[in-house]
């Protein structure tokens with residue numbers, strides 16, 4: 001399977017550099033992690049040909065982004081904010097997308113629509129109007145449209161934002177389910193979303209890539225640096241803020257998760273998670 | 288398929304929106320009641336019904352401006368725009384699909400409006416299909432295309448301006464391009480340049496404040512179609528340009544081709560707009576309004592007027608006329624010298640809008656001079672008395688706005704010098720009572736051949752002899768009338784009665800009209816010893832008044848073979864005027880001194896004769912006449928007023944009809960002898976009034 005190669009991509013709005021020399025090798029299920037304003041959406045829009053590629057190159061196999069007419073058929077895109085015509089029914093909306101994507105053969109269109117609806121688990125709701133759907137269902141309609149035409153590259157921008165925890169778990173499963181045989185790029189600032197779905201991760205902040213690699217590679221960065229300690233509230237105040245990753249309440253005591261190069265007294269070393277790596281990178285970058 | 292599906296999606300969205308149905312129903316209801324108002328009772332007028340619907344057009348334009356914003360904003364509001372952009376040709380298909388949707392919506396609205404129109408007027412006895420055809424074109428041009436253009440303008444603006452700023456902008460544009468634009472801009476609209484601009488940008492009825500002209504019909508001149516095409520091209524160009532700015536790189540070759548076609552056509556149309564043409568303008572805010580053009584011209588002209596004395600006759604006219612954008616006439620005439628001295632140059636009248644290009648005699652070019660309505664030609668050699676010579680004169684240009692001649696309609700009557708006439712005087716003269724039309728009847732018999740290329744069907748006082756050829760004789764002149772008129776009585780009685788298609792319903796009065804006219808003709812013929820050649824073979828009843836609607840002398844023009852019965856720009860439910868007495872007043876001048884070709888020296892004097900005799904006629908024949916058409920009596924200041932008042936007082940008294948009639952006969956003899964002198968009239972009056980007091 002081809003790799004989506006991004007080389008030295010730059011983007012600026014007026015004088016503000018939003019993407020600064022981005023180079024990535026995107027393959028498999030690929031997570032793009034970064035805080036608000038990092039440039040995730042901008043990068044994804046460039047990949048989706050919504051923004052012109054002004055500097056740098058992007059290629060996928062022998063297809064170059066210089067000719068966006070060849071690129072567009074490869075792409076399925078779910079924007080950060082998605083909604084559809086409120087008074088139309090789910091099926092009508094997807095049917096419209098299918099035709100625009102060039103699925104002109106009627107039988108093929110019907111079977112593909114049914115498959116996609118089954119896939120995102122909206123078959124029951126196919127005759128509901130969009131305005132009566134929940135936020136999660138609408139997002140699933142969004143995924144369904146992105147999958148139509150069986151694109152090689154599916155781009156989903158913050159797919160889980162605003163969803164409740166159950167819907168989120170369902171959504172992660174959906175993303176995993178559709179990841180076979182295609183490249184999926186998922187952006188998020190919620191680490192857990194990517195932890196369970198992505199094989200590869202890139203972290204970005206303020207328009208630059210801090211780190212790219214497989215999940216294991218990324219975890220290695222903080223391997224041996226994550227500690228957990230059981231403290232009471234008085235002790236908690238003593239720990240420097242900069243070391244803390246998270247604090248969990250356990251009765252009247254607290255379990256503190258910390259990052260540290262040296263070993264910490266009365267603390268035990270634990271297996272790192274993606275979140276640890278992310279926070280580690282962000283802290284390093286912000287100092 | 289992508290396009291049709293996008294169109295279908297638009298239809299789903301619209302039909303599921305209750306607001307759309309509410310708007311549509313309100314609109315059609317308004318249109319129905321609007322048309323209904325003009326299809327019943329006192330307000331009946333098929334023409335006015337469409338011309339007076341500016342509010343509906345204005346409302347529709349507003350709705351379509353909003354639809355245009357919707358076209359752009361719909362996807363943006365639903366965050367769908369990005370997705371369509373990521374699909375090959377996605378946005379393009381959507382855009383075209385939506386345009387197509389609005390196109391079909393506009394077309395359907397036009398059909399609905401037209402159906403309502405037909406539904407209301409067809410049962411009311413308006414049966415001429417060409418009129419409905421024009422009504423449909425009118426609805427397409429001034430409703431449909433205007434709606435569609437509004438939609439495009441709304442879309443263009445919405446693609447430039449984000450946010451709520453679009454709404455005030457759209458309202459501004461709406462005020463600018465609607466038929467009521469000069470109303471919205473109040474006093475500013477009367478500034479010359481701005482008022483021209485407003486008239487130009489107006490996408491609705493071009494003459495929203497004018498009465499419908501049933502002879503001219505709806506203003507559907509090519510110019511108005513071209514104007515809209517021009518706007519369409521400009522909008523397309525701006526869309527393409529916006530696209531170009533947004534896309535920067537990645538522009539296809541085809542794109543440049545479109546731009547080139549756009550710019551090329553825009554250039555061609557700009558050139559087209561600079562050319563001379565005659566369109567129907569009746570809008571008091573505009574300098575070019577048809578009521579004022581000639582008034583201004585002849586007011587400035589009224590002082591200088593020295594016409595050389597000559598006695599010539601033109602005995603043959605061979606006329607080739609083409610009416611397209613301009614009137615182009617090539618004519619060969621035969622001139623006879625009827626005076627005792629030889630002639631070396633001749634003067635003819637020709638309306639100044641026609642520019643003479645070439646005058647020649649047996650292939651030799653002659654020198655000529657055209658000044659105002661006078662054409663002076665230097666003959667190749669002296670023309671001895673009783674001898675004749677042939678001249679070819681070609682000219683082209685625009686006719687008077689009051690005697691229009693364009694590809695929609697033609698009104699070139701015998702009394703207007705659209706052919707070179709030996710009856711030398713300006714086409715109009717400006718008098719105390721305003722602009723009046725001079726009479727250019729020939730005064731001698733002439734043979735006429737006409738070949739004609741222009742709008743049809745053509746009604747004229749000579750016989751049709753070929754597909755585009757007419758031939759005949761007349762001693763008055765040649766009248767040519769084309770427009771939304773038709774022959775109504777199918778010549779059952781040897782007379783062709785021609786009037787606007789929209790007035791069809793008044794035909795029930797035709798026998799009465801004919802009878803009254805014949806009766807007055809017979810009486811006048813006997814009284815004043817004027818031989819007529821029977822009832823005219825052609826009667827043209829048309830709305831030709833718009834300047835001096837109060838001068839009875841302007842209504843009817845009678846040439847032995849045809850009669851032009853003019854009336855005001857209004858629906859005529861009857862052929863004869865409401866007030867029975869009035870018709871006599873119109874007919875008297877036409878049958879007497881105008882028929883005799885007596886030139887006007889003193890309009891007030893002649894008018895006194897007209898009204899006095901008409902009153903006497905009515906008195907004699909028991910036609911109720913309250914005297915309200917007689918000259919109004921001012922407090923007596925001059926001798927003139929005194930003469931007037933004594934005549935009026937005398938004839939208003941009952942009885943003595945025979946003597947009053949005799950007075951009029953003698954008075955007319957005076958006029959025939961060339962007198963329009965108040966002193967001579969006074970002497971005559973004194974004879975009668977003294978005699979009367981003796982009795």
Ligand SMILES: Nc1ncnc2c1ncn2[C@@H]1O[C@H](COP(=O)(O)OP(=O)(O)OP(=O)(O)O)[C@@H](O)[C@H]1O
Pocket residue numbers: 013018034035036037038039040041042043080189
């Ligand atoms: N059209 C624009 N004009 C100017 N600046 C912009 C524009 N779009 C984005 N930016 C800026 O570019 C930067 C990156 O924005 P982007 O939306 O790509 O971030 P993001 O990583 O997707 O953030 P979030 O997690 O909030 O979605 C931000 O600082 C933003 O203000």
Ligand SMILES: [Mg+2]
Pocket residue numbers: 040041042080157158
């Ligand atoms: Mg974003």
